Amino acid sequence: MRWAKGSFFAADDRLPVRRGVVMPHIRSRAFGPNLSVASLCMNVCIAAALLAVDASAAHAGKIKMVFPGPVTTFSLPYLVAQKKGWLGDLEVEDVHVTGDANAMRVLLSGNADIGLIGTLNVLASINAGASIRAVHSWQPIGDYSLVLATGKGSKLADVAGKTFASSGPGGLPDQLPRLIMRKHGIDETTARFVQVGGHAARLQAVIGGRADATLVNTVTALKGVKDGKVTVVARLSAEFPGLGYVWNVVRTEALAKPELAAAFQTMTDIGIRGSRFVMANPDEAAAILHERLGDLDLAFLTAVVRDLNGENVWGVNGGLDPAIEEFTADLNVKLGNLPVAAPAKDVLEPRFVERALATLGNYQSK
Known part of the structure; x- marks a missing residue:
């Protein structure tokens, strides 16, 4: 089965509405503009009321998953599993929104059954009273780079006074550049x-002059460097080793529903298998990613x-x-982003992870 190639950059140009590639077990839809932090508590309360009427449309073998942006590298284990047919009879509808806060809103309202959401937003939502749990992660460690527009500086100190996208x-x-600045x-x-x-x-905002700097993942940062448009001034993995990146999160009440629990198990299993496949077969994994990010050169994606x-x-x-989790929560408490460390x-x-590892065994690094 062949995937239609889409433009990596055009996908973001169309925000907040994106159209995804449709496969027999995958469909895509989109939601509107992002949610502010100030309304987080209100959204948690609203979501609780909505859940009382069981807004989720999931049934056996079908779930909705929300993502905080278009397809990128954090979905690679999932893309591998799709390509290999590991989802079996599970039908997954991908819901793409703009940002973690909006992804959390969709999850809490019952318009998705599982969401890939940044760790800080998850922790903040739990502090605000959201009844949610992280069940696995395809990419627990972040690969963010802090980049400056070419000509705007070449070292970390040069980010002072800049406009960030x-x-x-x-x-x-939004939060990690602040953390890095405070640290230094x-x-x-x-x-x-x-x-x-x-x-x-x-x-694109940095290249176009709307902003001077931003925090982006490896594939985006290296693209900008390759084109001579930006300079990398810091990498998250060096600044905060052990800082969590994203978790796949579900509502706590969904854990008691057998049909959803079975789906969460499948998503956990394929995530682990996909992650291990990427480690063992980077070139083939890059080729799978290239099918979704066709405007990026295959050799470039292989390097990424x-x-x-x-x-x-x-x-x-x-x-x-x-x-x-402990490092991420403690660090954000110390920096004033969270009131307490959950x-x-x-x-x-x-x-779900324990059950998967009982079958797959622990990963043995080569």
Whole structure:
């Protein structure tokens, strides 16, 4: 089966509406503009009321999954599983929105059964009263790079006073530059943040002059460097080793529904298998990614996947390491982004990962 090639950059140009490639077990839809952090508590309350009438349309063998942006590298284990047919009879409808806050809103309202959402937003939502749990992660460790427009500076100190393109309030691209600046004693109040959208849209904002800097993933950062448009001044993996990136999150009440629990198990299984496949077969994984990001050169994507493998970002053992949750929560409390650090037991639900590893075994690095 062949996937139609789409434009990586055009996908973000069309925000907030995106059309995905349709496969027999996958359909796509989109939701509107991002949600502000200030309305997070209100949304949690609204979502609780909506859940009382069981808004989810999921039934046996069919779920909806929300993503905080268009297809990119954090979905690679999932893309591999789709290509290999590992989802079996499970039908997944992909819902693409702009930013973590909006993805959380869709999940809490019952318009999705599972969501790939940034760790900080998940922790903030739990602090605000959301009844959710992380069940696995395809990419638990972030691969973000902080980039500056060519001519705007070449070192981290040069980010002072710059305008940053972000995905929206409360998202990692909004919060992580602030964390990095605080760590290095750079006055974050001199920076300005403008809401743009996903990775490629943020890079375009920098290239086009709407912003001076942004935080983007490896594939986007290296594309900008290759084209001579940006300079990398910091990498997240070096600045905050062990800082969590994204979790796949579900509503707690959904865990008690057998049909959804079975789907969550499948998504966990294929995520682990897909992560291990990427590590063992980076060239083939890059070719699968190229089918979705056809405007990017295959050789370039191969270099990106190999770079990510070198950073050990994938969820080869399910991506629910409690140490990552604890480090992420504690760091954000110290930096004033969270009031308290939620313990791992209140954030992570390991049953699906444990069941998968009982069959697949623990990953053995080559």
